[in-house]
Amino acid sequence: MGRVTETDPPPSGHSESAQRARMGFRAAAVLVVASSAAVLVVEITALRLLAPYLGLTLETSTLVIGIALSAIALGSWAGGRIADRADPRRLIGPALAASGIVVAFTPAVLRSVAEWAPPLLLFIASLTILVPGALLSAVTPMVTKLRLSTLAETGTVVGQLSGLGTAGAIAGTVVTGFVLLSRFPITAILVGLGTLLVVGAALFEWRTRGVRRLSAAALALAMVTAGLVSSFAPGSCHAETKYHCAQVVADPERDGGRTLILDGVRHSYVDVDDPTFLEFTYVRALAAVVDVAFPARQPLDAYYLGGGGLTFPRYLASTRPGTRGLVSEIDAGVVRIDRDELDTPDAGIAVRVEDGRLGLTRLPTEGQDLVVGDAFGGVSVPWHLTTVEAMTDVRRVLTPDGVYVANLIDHGDLAFARAEVATLRQVFDYVVVAGEPEDLGMDPVAAPDGGNIVVAASDRPIDPSAIHTALDARETDWTTAAGADLAAWIGDDVEPLTDDHAPVDQLLEPYQVRRPQ
Structure with missing residues (x-):
């Protein structure tokens, strides 16, 4: 009988450690759908947030879409490489939390830069889309890594999660365009989304690792600060309509x-x-x-x-x-x-x-x-x-x-x-x-x-x-x-x-x- 090396798959197809590490389908689906939807919420609201300063033109739309696609590509590539080198369970929570904080502070940061340092607006706007977009897009390859236990199911797992990610992106687009922007101010949408991402990060850490590596008090303080800063930032609206x-x-x-x-x-x-x-x-x-x-x-x-x-x-x-x-x-x-x-x-x-x-x-x-x-x-x-x-x-x-x-x-x-x-x-x-x-x-x-x-x-x-x-x-x-x-x-x-x-x-x-x- 031949020797089993470290690179060979487990004889039974599922080792005990792999069974423990593998993420459940329901949890994986929630993470992939939510993170993909959040990327599109950020992209669409960015168009509305930048319109007062860059105009609502084809060039503005092309710029924002291009940056968002770059963020998705960067996050997917980097997330997959990092997931092969470190335990994804240690990375998903921080990625969600960091993206949530950036998203929550985006209205205040962009409006302040537009008023006080206009030459920096394009650079800062790019970062406020690129950073959370890349962090959120990195979640899908990390979750994919946790769902895989054998090479025999690679196609099924990757296909399922890819489809779920696309469904999440569609949901984020439709809900933002038809529901959120018509009912809530941009500031409320982004601060609310940031808060949900931070809460999701805390829940993930608690459920998967059993330890509180992220300080709930510090995250709560960051969200409250983001809300207050955004409320007093320049350029806020008396009313936000569907278009203006x-x-x-x-x-x-x-x-x-x-x-x-x-x-x-x-x-x-x-x-x-x-x-x-x-x-x-x-x-x-x-x-x-x-x-x-x-x-x-x-x-x-x-x-x-x-x-x-x-x-x-x-x-x-x-x-x-x-x-x-x-x-x-x-x-x-x-x-x-x-x-x-x-x-x-x-x-x-x-x-x-x-x-x-x-x-x-x-x-x-x-x-x-x-x-x-x-x-x-x-x-x-x-x-x-x-x-x-x-x-x-x-x-x-x-x-x-x-x-x-x-x-x-x-x-x-x-x-x-x-x-x-x-x-x-x-x-x-x-x-x-x-x-x-x-x-x-x-x-x-x-x-x-x-x-x-x-x-x-x-x-x-x-x-x-x-x-x-x-x-x-x-x-x-x-x-x-x-x-x-x-x-x-x-x-x-x-x-x-x-x-x-x-x-x-x-x-x-x-x-x-x-x-x-």
């Missing part, structure tokens, strides 16, 4: 003045006592276009892509009695803020909680005198509201003499603004742009700085000089461009945006200011 971190700030110089701030950007200024007061220059430019396009005090059928604080719908309802305004606003939380804190009037303004592109499809043909585009995700117009196809639908709902007027934001060489104006010129017969002289190439000395640009489009002529006069009357220093001047400003190499190719986030220059003009 929202604040309403009173104007100390005007009794009725209120500013709606979404993700750190001043989206709307409303005077609840005087709806005709227009603080932002771009809103005065919208009003100037309407003044020129339609007779004074003529009631309009108006449709608004995006609501925000409903500044312009209030203005038209007040200055043109009988106007019927319909607003498509995707964020129900913003609609609640409008109603509860900004005193939205019921007369003349109806609001639907819906995506603007879908709202367009529900409108009858030639039913609107005016369509206003003022929808933003962060500082960029959602791409599906910029394309030839979307503008064709806008043209469909307008009367033959109707007008589309939109607010755009861009910086640098204004590549997005030029592309969007080129798109409108492909759909409508007449287009006029209003903006700062240097942004429209009217200043031979100053380079474009960017900011808000207002564009008007129609199938009937729009008088750019009349709009210029109306802008002067509203105390703006903006000018207008149309015809050959506008074509020269756009350039010859600009392609219109389409549903098949609308790289809005790539065209948009990083913004330099955090408020509309």
Whole structure:
């Protein structure tokens, strides 16, 4: 009979020590599902946490997803190697506890860095995703090591745990996107998740090793500290909606003045006592276009892509009695803020909680005198509201003499603004742009700085000089461009945006200011 060496499998397939060390399936399933779900909770909430500082753009999403995938790869690789060199039972608890502490402190750390040391934001943000993601991803290979007792069952164990990990990731994604973010603030989600991970670590240590290697008092103190620090950290929200971190700030110089701030950007200024007061220059430019396009005090059928604080719908309802305004606003939380804190009037303004592109499809043909585009995700117009196809639908709902007027934001060489104006010129017969002289190439000395640009489009002529006069009357220093001047400003190499190719986030220059003009 041959000798059994140390590298041979046990004769029976299960030695006594292996039987003692092997982890039960139920415990393994809980650890794998929970740790995988936690990684996705961190990833999705990171997108919301970074939006006020980096914008909610394709680049931001790509960055966060890339870091999260890197964390999963690093954690899986390192966790497997370490599990082969040390007892996984000694590592799982500390990994859960360390990740929980990092997650709980993430809101306070990121918001503080964003306010006090912005150049470090990307680096610190990467660490707050990479560190807990890697630690949590290391749990699965460690658990796999504890579940294996013979090579004969490797495929079954690895397949089961891999499937459970994927199921956990799906659960974490769905629950976060559909439940947590709509019901709890980001701070509460991350501090709560961190607390659960720390509690899980303590339970694992107690159940598997029978010793209290982690100090329960110290961990509890860390969680309480994380909650307190996050509560007092800068950048916290008055309300968190499904899409935004929202604040309403009173104007100390005007009794009725209120500013709606979404993700750190001043989206709307409303005077609840005087709806005709227009603080932002771009809103005065919208009003100037309407003044020129339609007779004074003529009631309009108006449709608004995006609501925000409903500044312009209030203005038209007040200055043109009988106007019927319909607003498509995707964020129900913003609609609640409008109603509860900004005193939205019921007369003349109806609001639907819906995506603007879908709202367009529900409108009858030639039913609107005016369509206003003022929808933003962060500082960029959602791409599906910029394309030839979307503008064709806008043209469909307008009367033959109707007008589309939109607010755009861009910086640098204004590549997005030029592309969007080129798109409108492909759909409508007449287009006029209003903006700062240097942004429209009217200043031979100053380079474009960017900011808000207002564009008007129609199938009937729009008088750019009349709009210029109306802008002067509203105390703006903006000018207008149309015809050959506008074509020269756009350039010859600009392609219109389409549903098949609308790289809005790539065209948009990083913004330099955090408020509309």
